[in-house]
Amino acid sequence: MSSLSAANEEQNVVTIKNLNFRYDTGAPLNINGLDCVIPANSKVILVGANGAGKSTLLRILTGVIYLGLESDEFDIAGTATPHDQAMGVAYLGGVWKRRRTGFEGIEPYSMDIAARDMMKKWQDENLERRDELVRVLGINLDWRMHECSDGQRKKVRIMLKLLRPFKLCVIDEFAADLDIFSRARFFEYLSKECELRGAAVVYATHIFDQADKWATHVAFMQLDKKLSPVHKLHDYAPYQEILARTGKDRAYCPMYVLVLEELERQYRAHSHLFDADNQCLTDVIMAEQACEKAADRHFSESGKGYESGRVARAMAIESMDEHRRKRREEEKAREILAAKA
Numbered sequence: 036m037s038s039l040s041a042a043n044e045e046q047n048v049v050t051i052k053n054l055n056f057r058y059d060t061g062a063p064l065n066i067n068g069l070d071c072v073i074p075a076n077s078k079v080i081l082v083g084a085n086g087a088g089k090s091t092l093l094r095i096l097t098g099v100i101y102l103g104l105e106s107d108e109f110d111i112a113g114t115a116t117p118h119d120q121a122m123g124v125a126y127l128g129g130v131w132k133r134r135r136t137g138f139e140g141i142e143p144y145s146m147d148i149a150a151r152d153m154m155k156k157w158q159d160e161n162l163e164r165r166d167e168l169v170r171v172l173g174i175n176l177d178w179r180m181h182e183c184s185d186g187q188r189k190k191v192r193i194m195l196k197l198l199r200p201f202k203l204c205v206i207d208e209f210a211a212d213l214d215i216f217s218r219a220r221f222f223e224y225l226s227k228e229c230e231l232r233g234a235a236v237v238y239a240t241h242i243f244d245q246a247d248k249w250a251t252h253v254a255f256m257q258l259d260k261k262l263s264p265v266h267k268l269h270d271y272a273p274y275q276e277i278l279a280r281t282g283k284d285r286a287y288c289p290m291y292v293l294v295l296e297e298l299e300r301q302y303r304a305h306s307h308l309f310d311a312d313n314q315c316l317t318d319v320i321m322a323e324q325a326c327e328k329a330a331d332r333h334f335s336e337s338g339k340g341y342e343s344g345r346v347a348r349a350m351a352i353e354s355m356d357e358h359r360r361k362r363r364e365e366e367k368a369r370e371i372l373a374a375k376a
């Protein structure tokens with residue numbers, strides 16, 4: 036390891052101690068006593084049920100949320116006041132609007148302008164990085180933004196956001212529109228960037244196709260609004276145990292299994308936290324069950340078994356038969372009448 040990489044390894048990119056935050060005064064905390072330490076050269080998958088607070092944490096890390104934060108320590112890439120696109124912080128996430136106004140403004144990424152002319156000054160100042168991102172993501176700089184597909188537009192946005200070297204890159208489900216080939220190349224690029232400059236990436240996602248190959252750490256935003264430790268996958272026992280499963284228990288996507296089992300564990304431990312406004316994990320579990328039913332249905336409709344809805348379907352077919360029979364009788368009666376006339 037070079038001395039530069041060795042020095043990079045020793046620094047933490049993020050150090051937060053006992054952070055509390057709530058969106059609305061008097062409402063329950065949305066972030067509760069959060070501790071978060073992210074070492075240099077780490078690629079962290081941030082997971083949690085819908086509504087657990089992942090996006091909220093990512094907005095805090097990137098300075099999008101900056102009011103109402105209370106903490107004992109707050110250091111993001113060497114500053115207590117991070118900003119997206121400043122001092123080494125890059126945020127690949129949706130625009131956050133706390134309260135919507137009637138006028139949403141013009142969406143710059145949908146304007147009739149060539150990709151090469153978007154934020155032209157920044158592109159000119161970072162030509163080498165720009166060209167590498169163009170190659171990695173498969174961008175054509177002549178694309179006109181108003182004619183781009185969602186995936187193409189996302190690629191251009193990623194290119195522009197990463198023009199400047201980052202120390203902390205925060206991704207909030209932003210890579211989901213990229214095709215799997217582009218996504219694989221993009222994650223390789225992020226790995227190289229982390230290694231080169233002791234940077235870190237925090238990636239919140241519900242999709243784990245790259246996670247086992249790419250991630251070095253995992254953190255759970257839990258149902259009690261607390262963040263788990265940022266676990267190093269290499270020595271995180273539950274993950275290693277899943278990797279070691281063989282035969283019929285073998286996990287083909289270990290990160291997916293880890294997250295599912297952890298969410299189930301949290302659900303069992305914290306089911307009392309669920310109320311009418313926060314049915315997040317139930318959604319996850321129900322979505323999973325819905326998938327299984329769909330697969331079962333396919334199986335059973337080939338005539339091999341029972342599945343819910345089959346009785347209703349059979350009754351519907353019967354009643355349609357009845358309807359057809361009556362219609363045929365009526366037609367026959369009309370023909371007889373016509374013949375007699």
Ligand SMILES: Nc1ncnc2c1ncn2[C@@H]1O[C@H](COP(=O)(O)OP(=O)(O)OP(=O)(O)O)[C@@H](O)[C@H]1O
Pocket residue numbers: 058059065083084085086087088089090091092132133134256
């Ligand atoms: N602008 C806002 N004003 C008030 N409450 C908010 C706001 N944004 C989010 N919340 C609340 O904060 C909690 C955490 O939301 P957040 O978007 O951080 O969850 P998440 O873990 O990113 O969920 P998902 O997986 O669905 O994206 C939720 O209960 C949500 O209703």
